[in-house]
Amino acid sequence: MTTTQVVNPATEQVVTTVELVGAAETDAAIERAQRAAADWRAVAPGDRARLLRRFAEAVDANLEQLAQLEVANAGHTIGNARWEAGNVRDVLHFAAGIPERLLGNQIPVAGGVDITFHEPLGVVGVIVPWNFPMPIAAWGFGPALAAGNTVVLKPAELTPLTAIRLSELALEAGVPEGVFQVLPGKGSVVGQRFVTHPAVRKVVFTGSTEVGKEIMAGCARQVKRVTLELGGKSANIVFADADLERAAATAPYGVFDNAGQDCCARSRILVQRSVFDRFLELLEPAVHGVRVGDPGDESTEMGPLISAAHRDRVASFVEPSTKVAFTGTQPDGPGFWYPPTVVLPDAPSDRVLTEEVFGPVVAVVPFEDEADALRIANDTEYGLSGSIWTNDVGRALRVSRGVEAGNLSVNSHSSVRYWTPFGGYKQSGLGRELGPDAALAFTETKNVFIAT
Numbered sequence: 001m002t003t004t005q006v007v008n009p010a011t012e013q014v015v016t017t018v019e020l021v022g023a024a025e026t027d028a029a030i031e032r033a034q035r036a037a038a039d040w041r042a043v044a045p046g047d048r049a050r051l052l053r054r055f056a057e058a059v060d061a062n063l064e065q066l067a068q069l070e071v072a073n074a075g076h077t078i079g080n081a082r083w084e085a086g087n088v089r090d091v092l093h094f095a096a097g098i099p100e101r102l103l104g105n106q107i108p109v110a111g112g113v114d115i116t117f118h119e120p121l122g123v124v125g126v127i128v129p130w131n132f133p134m135p136i137a138a139w140g141f142g143p144a145l146a147a148g149n150t151v152v153l154k155p156a157e158l159t160p161l162t163a164i165r166l167s168e169l170a171l172e173a174g175v176p177e178g179v180f181q182v183l184p185g186k187g188s189v190v191g192q193r194f195v196t197h198p199a200v201r202k203v204v205f206t207g208s209t210e211v212g213k214e215i216m217a218g219c220a221r222q223v224k225r226v227t228l229e230l231g232g233k234s235a236n237i238v239f240a241d242a243d244l245e246r247a248a249a250t251a252p253y254g255v256f257d258n259a260g261q262d263c264c265a266r267s268r269i270l271v272q273r274s275v276f277d278r279f280l281e282l283l284e285p286a287v288h289g290v291r292v293g294d295p296g297d298e299s300t301e302m303g304p305l306i307s308a309a310h311r312d313r314v315a316s317f318v319e320p321s322t323k324v325a326f327t328g329t330q331p332d333g334p335g336f337w338y339p340p341t342v343v344l345p346d347a348p349s350d351r352v353l354t355e356e357v358f359g360p361v362v363a364v365v366p367f368e369d370e371a372d373a374l375r376i377a378n379d380t381e382y383g384l385s386g387s388i389w390t391n392d393v394g395r396a397l398r399v400s401r402g403v404e405a406g407n408l409s410v411n412s413h414s415s416v417r418y419w420t421p422f423g424g425y426k427q428s429g430l431g432r433e434l435g436p437d438a439a440l441a442f443t444e445t446k447n448v449f450i451a452t
């Protein structure tokens, strides 16, 4: 059995060692999930709902433990980690409302009755990245279980601890064996087997666009269902008529939250030229004010990056020739730290403007008018998220409709609510998670005509 060492990114100390699942064990788990699926789909809706509520309550009762695990494993600030564990609980409570509400249609037809059913797919494979190990896992397994599927879940190799604990809590809550299994292992082994094993009927993948394309191509061979949540290069568009003080004070948190390791990070700030200099003057103290340090400290706002390799990758975006406007702070000593960094690119083709950094680096660029703002915002293969700052309601709506992205917020930087849909345009993904239709991504619609 191979193992991996889990490292605390804030201290570089080994937290624990985890055994990695291989190909044969993955197949055995998928087959267990397949056997469990027949019974799980037959559990009465009210009983399945009750089990999910109990699972949610078990998460709530262990919220602090889960949060502390994420602080140690991923370097998330304790405030964020508590929110993330709470999000798992809330997604499960929301999912618990699904079984009794998985309504079909009765469609008027001649000569009989026509009804539709939303039937479970069978085994669903969920592949999770390291940046938000808990919420991203739950957005897949919550509605998938609620719709009557069984789930095999692969956490990222770097961050398996909370997913392992969640699978234990599911069992303690009474979710039957085989219904929700967590398989720590390599993407190239466990994740690939989800793609190639015919009993896995759907893959939910969150991660890089590069790997997402391979997953989609692999799934195509079996016409396997797939949901993809991939990268982003989101724009924070600040118009001259906005509350500039608020826009500047909040902009750092729209990109530096989770040290910028957020697919929704607003990593391009577009500012109307007439207020460009003023905005930068206001942004500088806001960036200096971001409290970077020990993620376990209640007042910390930004922790370290996930690994030394990832820090090198982030640093590669700030080249010797890059014009750095200003940077924030970072602690001394061990840990994979990188300071909040604001750059002023020379050209639209600069890597820092075209590629996802996935770290605390933001590029600020000027625009002339509404049309120019939309042109720049949409000049990317990605389309996940974004913000629009203006006090003109008409403009807020026009620009919201014009930006090619799945999740926009006006005069705020919020992206995620478990009861609203989440997902990307263009190469940011395929399909939607969360929201009122979350369960439908885990069902087939069956139409039945009964002659009368």
Ligand code: TAP
Pocket (backbone or CB within 6 Å): 127, 128, 129, 130, 131, 132, 136, 154, 155, 156, 157, 158, 185, 186, 187, 188, 190, 191, 192, 206, 207, 208, 209, 211, 212, 214, 215, 228, 229, 230, 231, 232, 262, 263, 356, 358, 384, 424, 428, 429
């Ligand atoms: P990836 O390298 O793509 O890894 C994501 C997951 O896929 C990991 O569990 C990984 O396993 C697994 N994997 C890797 N290669 C695989 C393969 N060939 N077959 C099956 N599974 C495979 O991404 P990452 O670097 O961990 O995460 C960062 C990326 O995720 C960013 O681009 C970010 O934007 C994106 N992201 C998107 C969203 C949404 S919602 N759109 C949310 C969060 C993150 P290992 O751990 O073994 O590598």
